[in-house]
Amino acid sequence: MTARHRFDPTILREYDIRGVVGITLCEADAHAIGRSFATVVLREGGRRIVVGCDGRLSSPMLEKALVAGLTASGADVVRIGLGPTPMLYYAEASATDIDAGIQITGSHNPRDHNGFKFVLHGHPFFGAAIQNLGVMAAAGDWEEGAGTCEDRPVLAAYVNRLLEGLAGVDPARLAALRIGWDAGNGAAGPALERLTARLPGEHHLLFTDVDGHFPNHHPDPTIEANLADLKALVAREKLDFGVAFDGDADRIGAVDAGGRVIWGDQLIAIFAEDILRRQPGATIVADVKASRTLFDAIARQGGHPVMGSSGHSLVKAKMKEIDAGLGGEMSGHVFFADDYYGFDDGLYAAVRLMAATVRLDRTLAQLRDAMPETFSTPELRFPVDRARKFAAVGEVHARLAKAGAQVVDIDGVRVTTPDGWWLLRASNTQDMLTARAESDTREGLERLIGEIDAQLALSGLSRA
Known part of the structure; x- marks a missing residue:
């Protein structure tokens, strides 16, 4: 049988x-x-x-x-x-x-x-x-x-390939960089030790011993609390910046010299500026959770911004479809296809961040300072019955379309209003709805959140 x-x-x-x-x-x-x-x-x-x-x-x-x-x-x-x-x-x-x-x-x-x-x-x-x-x-x-x-x-060959991310970058200026690294006791540890031993500059490492108990903090750099040790290291040693990785190192998190978190879309903006200076007109993909300031910056610098669905597999597939040189997500997945393979690699992204700060001739803090200040929520996640999560988003979309709202519906609903934009989408991996909003003013952000709550209420749901 x-x-x-x-x-x-x-x-x-x-x-x-x-x-x-x-x-x-x-x-x-x-x-x-x-x-x-x-x-x-x-x-x-x-x-x-x-x-x-x-x-x-x-x-x-x-x-x-x-x-x-x-x-x-x-x-x-x-x-x-x-x-x-x-x-x-x-x-x-x-x-x-x-x-x-x-x-x-x-x-x-x-x-x-x-x-x-x-x-x-x-x-x-x-x-x-x-x-x-x-x-x-x-x-x-x-x-x-x-x-x-x-x-x-394959570890040695992999590290050799990571080092190629610095090809053509001024070695003297790379040697002046001082960087902190947090492996979070995840799988990045052995590769990170080999990599930093060969990188120019001064490097301070945290938690590179692989330990499935994760005794120091949970390996998720999108949660700011998990970056506390890295922030402390950067402050104590007066480093230029610090980077951290999730448990399998396909995502990156970063903090600047002042301890500010550089979020996923902000990292994409930095990488985009670096790539567009060398490859004018390049196509760059970012997910629907990303700030409008990112899409605006790519267009302003002569690039072709494309908004795509969230999910590392979906971003990779979209990049192959349209031959994009760079892609990324708010969650810290970054995909380089300009002179890499197009998959998400946190360690390679960290190497490219070193290269970008040198080529752009600004510190990470200065690059962050140059970005527009907006008011935004983190990703708001709340549970919903599996049978309702996609249906509820569909109901919201139908009401907005009937009302003539400005909606992008490639992954949930992303709504643009005079106050800014808000997003509601169903998680593909959990029985959750996720929401996000961004505005130029604090008052505008409150109104956007109110719109999300009003739409949820019309579908019999709430974030509470």
């Missing part, structure tokens, strides 16, 4: 697979993921799949089961061991004998969570493709075989 497997429906997400280890995600799930993904790769003419993992306590167990599933369906596996997700992407993109990749990672989720991120033939593997893995498993629709498994070190 053909083996079959059913996943907990909550773990098959839009961009990846994620669950609570021992509750919604276990060894049998990892094995079935391997069986299904290997079958997809084989049926598309591939065979060799690279596998990496982060430093979570459950990652070795899940990796063993995943590799067993991959080889049982006839795929050949290349194990690269512990490292950041972008190292897995690099291994897939740079090798001529690799067809696909899977990274075992819980990213920035709580420490008892874990999951899987995928790439196939250099493209993100997401959405319906992930859902199809569940369909295949439930039907036992798997190839049978006996694949091989080999270990392949």
Whole structure:
């Protein structure tokens, strides 16, 4: 009888697979993921799949089961061991004998969570493709075989490639930089130690030992409280700036010399200015959560700004579709395709931030000072029943369209008014609605928040 497997429906997400280890995600799930993904790769003419993992306590167990599933369906596996997700992407993109990749990672989720991120033939593997893995498993629709498994070190080559981000930049000025780095006990640690040992300048490192308990702070640089240690380091040592990473280092956070957080869209603005000076007219993608000041700045500097959906897989796909040189999200995913591979890499983004400050001849604090001051909310997240989250956004859109509002609906509803703009969208990964608003005045921001609350109330919802 053909083996079959059913996943907990909550773990098959839009961009990846994620669950609570021992509750919604276990060894049998990892094995079935391997069986299904290997079958997809084989049926598309591939065979060799690279596998990496982060430093979570459950990652070795899940990796063993995943590799067993991959080889049982006839795929050949290349194990690269512990490292950041972008190292897995690099291994897939740079090798001529690799067809696909899977990274075992819980990213920035709580420490008892874990999951899987995928790439196939250099493209993100997401959405319906992930859902199809569940369909295949439930039907036992798997190839049978006996694949091989080999270990392949790639860390040294990956770090060499990161260093190329400084090519052509004045080495004397790079040598004057003093930078703080916070690995947050995540998977970035070993790569970060190797990288900074070879970078010009002075570097101060925090929490590079990989520890799945995350004893110092949670590895999510989009939450300002998690940057407290980095801010203290920058202040104590009088550094030029500091950077931090999430658990698998595909996202970056940054603080300037004064301890101000440089948010994701502000980092994109800096990278955009740097790229546009060297590649006039470049196309740059940012997600719907990004500030209008970013889109305005790109256009003012002669670039072509494109607003896209949120989600790292969706941004990568959009960039490939329109041949964009840079993309990014408020969440700290930054994608360089000008002279890199187009995937999200926090470590490479940090190297490029060094290069940008030198090429633009301004400190990070000066670059931040030059940006327009606005009043904005953080990302406001509130729970909603799964059956209502997309429906509610649809209701809001219908009312706004009927009223003749200025709406962009590529990912939820983003509404422009004389006060500024506000956004309401359904999360693709959780049973949540998310909202954000931005205005030139504090009073305008309050009115925008009031508009969000009024629309929610009309759909029987509230942020409370």
